[in-house]
Amino acid sequence: MPGTVSSLELFxxxxxxxxxxxxxxxxxxxxxxxTIKTTTIPLDDAFRAYMHADGVTIPRGADDRLVVRILRPAGSMLSDDEGDDGDDGDDDPSSVFEFPDLDRSIREAIAAYDGAVFPKLNWSAPKDARWISPSPPLRCLSPADVYLLIKSSDFVSHGIDAATAFEACIDNDATVNPHSASHDGLPLELVLKKYYVMQESREVRCFVRRNILVAISQRDPNYYEFWNEDATQTKIRQTVAELFQREIQQRWEGPTDYVVDLLLTRDLNRAHIIDFNPYAPRTDSLLFTFDELLAIAEDEVLQTQLPVLRAIDSRNHPSAARNTPQYAHNMVPLDLIQASAGQDYAGFAGNWEDAIREAMAKQQDDSD
Structure with a gap:
């Protein structure tokens, strides 16, 4: 871990x-x-308007197979008359969206990547919406799958406006227009990665200060015995340090303080880049605190060694996963929580079903 780091700020x-x-x-x-094969599709103001629109609806013309799989178990069919209470609502026809060019681009990416993709919007992946898709989660086979995931995600919705995205920047301008895709230089882009079944047990988060790799954290909050073997930890530290020096350190053109996520291969000899993140409070420091990371970065002895590694060292570790699913507090979009009005599961499911069926029926009526 060559180099010298001194007089650092916490952030x-x-x-x-x-x-x-x-x-x-x-x-x-x-x-x-x-890294993983990826297609990036620039988006316009119309798509931003769709993301800001109330409710979770599928744009007209997109394949709705995922919606059908959610609303009814396999072998069950939706009836056109089912749940119709005669209330047409107050929806404005101008709120019906369709993106034929985007649909085409998504389908082309899906075809190029063996039939399935994993979506992101700007910086954010809809991991908090994984509950909404059938197993395997976050696997998209059609444009509708993509739209449903990103529209249901709080993570995604928080990252698409300049007012939110730039709020911690030292040159932030609070007067930007939050509804313009090009405002203040903030683009809106859909990222489609080739879908793989990722072994989360082999994911690591790496912390870099002034372009020096200082620490590595296990990402998955579960205990794995192999993570606590001395030989395994040394191997991981060596592999990550070598990849960083060979592939990242001299090629990264962004800020010199950053976080990079990697996926180790099964033999731990290689790793693939998953994503880059800013070194900022918005990025989860996982098994470290940012104060600890600062102390590690300023330690002259540690600077001459392999990066510090931390893993979940027991099933009783305070960061270890328990029975509560990850992102449990994100498991229902806000508008659905409001629509549930304290109903039981059956009533809530009925509201969810009615909302999507009515939106899809309205889109069909407007196209006739």
């Missing part, structure tokens, strides 16, 4: 231009040989 200053370097379209061209 380095972050500018808007620096933050934009963490968009996939900014870093993917330089790292495509070291």
């Amino acid at each position: 380095p200053p972050l500018t808007r231009s620096g933050l934009r370097q963490f968009l996939t379209s900014a870093w993917y061209p330089k790292f495509q040989r070291s």
Whole structure:
């Protein structure tokens, strides 16, 4: 771990231009040989309006297979008359969305990537909406699958407005228009990665200060015995340090303080880049605190050694997963929580079913 790190701040200053370097379209061209195959699709103001629109609806013309799988178990069919209470609602026809060019681009990416993709919007993946898709989660086979996931995600919705995205930047301008896709230089982009069944037990998060790799954390909050074997930990530290020096350190063009997520191969000899994240409070420091990371980065002895590694060392570790599912507090979009009005599961499911069926029927009526 060569280099010298001194006089660091807990969090380095972050500018808007620096933050934009963490968009996939900014870093993917330089790292495509070291990461998962990815297609990035620029989006316009119409799509931003769709993301800001109330409710979870599927744009007209998109394949709705995922919606049908959610609303009814396999072998069950929706009736056109089922649940119709005669209330047409107050929806404005102008709120019906369709994106034929985007649908086509998504289908082309799905076809190019063996039939399935994993979506992101700007910096955010809809991991908090994984509950809404059938197993395997976050696997998208059609444009409708993509739309449903990103529209149901709080993570995604929080990351698409300049007012939110740039709020911690030292050159933030609070007067930007939050409904313009091009405002203040913040693009809106859909990222489609080739879908793989990721072994979360082999994912690591790496912390970099002034372009020096200082620490590595296990990402999955579960205990794995192999993570606590001395030989395994040494192997992981060596593999990550070598990859960083060979593939990342001299090629990364963004801020010199950053976080990079990696997926180790089964033999732990290689790793693939998953994503880059800003070194900022918005990024989860996992098994470290940011104060601890600062102390590690300023330790001259540690700077001459392999990066510090932390793992879940027992099933009783305070960070270890328990019975509560990850992102449990995100498991229902806010508008559905409001619609549930304290009903039981059956009533809630009925509301969810009615909302999507009515939206799809309205889209069909408007097209006739």
